[in-house]
Amino acid sequence: MDVKDDNKGQINIELSEEIAQGIYSNLAIISHSPSEFVIDYVRVMPGIPKAKVQSRIVLTPEHAKRLVQALLENIKKYESTFGPIKSTEGFGNPIFPANFGGTTAKA
Numbered sequence: 001m002d003v004k005d006d007n008k009g010q011i012n013i014e015l016s017e018e019i020a021q022g023i024y025s026n027l028a029i030i031s032h033s034p035s036e037f038v039i040d041y042v043r044v045m046p047g048i049p050k051a052k053v054q055s056r057i058v059l060t061p062e063h064a065k066r067l068v069q070a071l072l073e074n075i076k077k078y079e080s081t082f083g084p085i086k087s088t089e090g091f092g093n094p095i096f097p098a099n100f101g102g103t104t105a106k107a
Helices: 061-082
Strands: 002-005 009-012 027-032 037-043 052-059
Touching: 037 061, 052 061
Parallel strands: none
Antiparallel strands: 002 009, 027 037, 037 052
16 A cells, blocks of 8 residues: 655555454543553443453554544545434443443343
């Protein structure tokens, strides 16, 4: 995959098969210090009271801001193609019920 770097031309980025599979996450926890932002990606599963961090990304504040700008640009493009993204909880702190609002199995 080639990506344009405005300062130096093209950057060739390698994507291994394992990384290309991706990791599913339905919750991100963001924290920061004066020198870095840390994003922990978590997978919360229905009926399981414990969740595990699937991946952690550490960014400089400058790169965190660039990520936000890139996400906003991509959300705008997505919504112009597919329509508004629905959000029932807004951008505050979403509440995840233990069963995700679905049915629970009983033995």
